[in-house]
Amino acid sequence: EDPLACAKRELREELGYQAREWVSLGRFPCDGNHGNGFANLYLARGAHQVGEIIADDLEEQEIIKLSRTELMQSLLDGEFKVLSWSTAVALALFHV
Numbered sequence: 001e002d003p004l005a006c007a008k009r010e011l012r013e014e015l016g017y018q019a020r021e022w023v024s025l026g027r028f029p030c031d032g033n034h035g036n037g038f039a040n041l042y043l044a045r046g047a048h049q050v051g052e053i054i055a056d057d058l059e060e061q062e063i064i065k066l067s068r069t070e071l072m073q074s075l076l077d078g079e080f081k082v083l084s085w086s087t088a089v090a091l092a093l094f095h096v
Contacts, residue, residue, distance in 0.1 A: 003027070003040035011044055013054040015061065020046030025091040030084075039084050043092040068096050 001009075004022060011017050025041035053061070066074065072093055080086040 004042065007040070007042045007044070011047065012050070015063065016049050016051045016053045017044070017047045018050045019044035019048075023092075023095050025088060025095075028084075028087070039087075041084070041088045041091060043088075043095050045095075068093065071096075 004024070007022065008018070011019065021044075023043040023045060025043055027038050027040045029035060030037045030039055071089060074080065075086060075089050075093070080089055
């Protein structure tokens with residue numbers, strides 16, 4: 001599956017959202033020493049709810065809306081516990 005199509009599908013299935021614009025933040029190897037896959041990161045601009053969550057195998061989700069300043073502070077405070085999440089947020093801050 002094309003990475004952008006996958007990102008769009010995941011946003012719709014897991015949150016019930018769609019976005020008016022998608023910005024590619026880059027493609028990065030997950031493990032530079034072993035070449036075990038890549039992470040394709042995107043910024044979903046103008047995301048809005050269009051329906052219910054489709055997937056039924058998910059953990060409970062909570063959508064939290066943050067200002068740019070709050071997002072930057074959360075990043076600096078280490079609130080994003082996964083490297084790919086921190087990377088995506090840091091790169092997205094250049095576009096918001």
